[in-house]
Amino acid sequence: LYYSNPQLRNLKMIVAYEGTNYSGFQRQQNGLLTIQGVLEEGISKFSGETVRVIGAGRTDAGVHAQGQVVNFGLKNRLPLDQIQRAVNHFLPRDILVKSITEVDPDFHARRSARSKTYSYRIYNSKIRPLFERNFVYHYQYQLDPKPMETALTLLLVKHDFKSFQAAGSPVKTTIRTIHHCKIISIPPEIKIFINADGFLYHMVRNIVGTLLLVGSDRITLDKFTRIFEGATRTAAGPTAPAQGLCLEEVIY
Amino acid sequence: LYYSNPQLRNLKMIVAYEGTNYSGFQRQQNGLLTIQGVLEEGISKFSGETVRVIGAGRTDAGVHAQGQVVNFGLKNRLPLDQIQRAVNHFLPRDILVKSITEVDPDFHARRSARSKTYSYRIYNSKIRPLFERNFVYHYQYQLDPKPMETALTLLLVKHDFKSFQAAGSPVKTTIRTIHHCKIISIPPEIKIFINADGFLYHMVRNIVGTLLLVGSDRITLDKFTRIFEGATRTAAGPTAPAQGLCLEEVIY
Numbered sequence: 001l002y003y004s005n006p007q008l009r010n011l012k013m014i015v016a017y018e019g020t021n022y023s024g025f026q027r028q029q030n031g032l033l034t035i036q037g038v039l040e041e042g043i044s045k046f047s048g049e050t051v052r053v054i055g056a057g058r059t060d061a062g063v064h065a066q067g068q069v070v071n072f073g074l075k076n077r078l079p080l081d082q083i084q085r086a087v088n089h090f091l092p093r094d095i096l097v098k099s100i101t102e103v104d105p106d107f108h109a110r111r112s113a114r115s116k117t118y119s120y121r122i123y124n125s126k127i128r129p130l131f132e133r134n135f136v137y138h139y140q141y142q143l144d145p146k147p148m149e150t151a152l153t154l155l156l157v158k159h160d161f162k163s164f165q166a167a168g169s170p171v172k173t174t175i176r177t178i179h180h181c182k183i184i185s186i187p188p189e190i191k192i193f194i195n196a197d198g199f200l201y202h203m204v205r206n207i208v209g210t211l212l213l214v215g216s217d218r219i220t221l222d223k224f225t226r227i228f229e230g231a232t233r234t235a236a237g238p239t240a241p242a243q244g245l246c247l248e249e250v251i252y
Numbered sequence: 253l254y255y256s257n258p259q260l261r262n263l264k265m266i267v268a269y270e271g272t273n274y275s276g277f278q279r280q281q282n283g284l285l286t287i288q289g290v291l292e293e294g295i296s297k298f299s300g301e302t303v304r305v306i307g308a309g310r311t312d313a314g315v316h317a318q319g320q321v322v323n324f325g326l327k328n329r330l331p332l333d334q335i336q337r338a339v340n341h342f343l344p345r346d347i348l349v350k351s352i353t354e355v356d357p358d359f360h361a362r363r364s365a366r367s368k369t370y371s372y373r374i375y376n377s378k379i380r381p382l383f384e385r386n387f388v389y390h391y392q393y394q395l396d397p398k399p400m401e402t403a404l405t406l407l408l409v410k411h412d413f414k415s416f417q418a419a420g421s422p423v424k425t426t427i428r429t430i431h432h433c434k435i436i437s438i439p440p441e442i443k444i445f446i447n448a449d450g451f452l453y454h455m456v457r458n459i460v461g462t463l464l465l466v467g468s469d470r471i472t473l474d475k476f477t478r479i480f481e482g483a484t485r486t487a488a489g490p491t492a493p494a495q496g497l498c499l500e501e502v503i504y
Binding site for chain 2: 016017018093098131
């Protein structure tokens with residue numbers, strides 16, 4: 001790893017961003033605006049060094065973060081609070097470094113992560129949202145959060161999430177463990193939290209899409225269980241849109 | 253009044269908006285984007301009628317509203333929920349009609365108002381805000397909300413707000429009555445609420461600007477009282493920026 005270079009400090013940053021105007025976290029070749037690209041540029045502008053940041057989660061276009069974690073190697077020896085201030089100065093208003101610490105050379109934002117927590121906000125109202133509009137999925141048909149909560153709890157038991165991964169995703173295993181999950185319902189909002197040791201591609205958004213079928217009484221809890229156990233993507237609900245999703249925290 | 257025309261229904265709407273991209277509430281001759289202009293256009297698009305809306309408060313550029321109230325005359329006889337849906341359909345995402353009711357012909361959104369409540373959000377942190385960035389004033393120096401609260405309470409006693417009106421404002425009287433006020437401090441935020449029978453131009457923002465001097469220990473409570481009693485604008489603090497301000501509610 002390049003940051004095992006003894007000249008480099010391995011720096012860990014907690015980063016928050018509004019994903020609305022970005023083509024996702026991961027840097028792309030096509031010149032599209034990405035969180036990773038803008039972060040690397042901000043760090044370079046302040047330090048004069050070329051850096052490559054490693055992100056804990058590759059959030060999609062439109063997905064937000066309260067607690068994305070990145071790490072990168074840096075020669076610069078300035079105190080960490082000065083680095084944080086300088087990097088924030090060079091970042092746009094929709095990306096923010098919340099904290100910065102120096103970590104062991106073997107710390108890797110993605111591989112060292114033990115679990116991650118995502119949240120998904122549903123705005124359940126006939127009237128569209130205003131101030132929350134970029135951070136919620138506006139769902140007009142009335143939802144009952146009770147069966148949604150029961151369905152969510154069922155995911156704590158079984159561990160194969162094949163029915164909730166995006167079709168055709170190339171992964172070795174579809175076994176994941178959800179450690180914690182909860183639903184907080186403060187009308188008109190329903191907010192879902194899922195903490196797991198790992199997430200398949202579109203897993204949270206596919207779970208939410210299927211929970212919406214349960215909450216609007218279009219499938220039963222039995223059917224939900226069968227979809228889950230059947231482990232086939234086609235039976236599950238549609239993928240909920242990106243803008244309701246937020247990477248809340250990464251735990252090491 | 254044109255809406256005393258018996259052919260017209262006098263409709264009252266509660267409207268919320270994010271003021272960031274607007275040159276204030278009031279329609280202007282210069283073609284600038286205003287809340288009033290966009291509202292009138294939205295209503296016209298749906299109804300085919302030319303309307304002129306009356307707003308309870310003429311919020312400045314960048315000021316937001318959770319509960320602005322407007323009224324206007326309309327020939328259209330559709331049910332109110334359909335009118336609301338149609339108007340919302342024609343409004344941009346940063347303006348929202350929250351409710352609509354039919355009122356007496358003599359109801360006038362501004363003149364009939366008994367009191368209004370404004371809030372002002374201060375984001376008191378060395379690190380800049382992210383998700384709140386368009387809705388708060390970022391104030392970096394540490395504030396103590398206690399003396400700010402005491403100072404605010406002093407405003408309940410005296411009634412001449414001349415020191416807190418914008419210089420050179422042409423009004424008959426500078427006497428206003430603050431009925432209620434409070435400060436809610438949930439770090440890093442301090443949120444100030446002021447309910448009064450009326451507000452002078454820039455009154456809330458000038459009060460907040462002076463409260464910031466108290467909270468950062470740059471003037472004493474005694475000095476604050478003297479500024480207030482002296483009733484001269486020059487002694488007070490600077491006008492706090494527009495983006496922290498929000499028209500919360502209009503009471504009739």
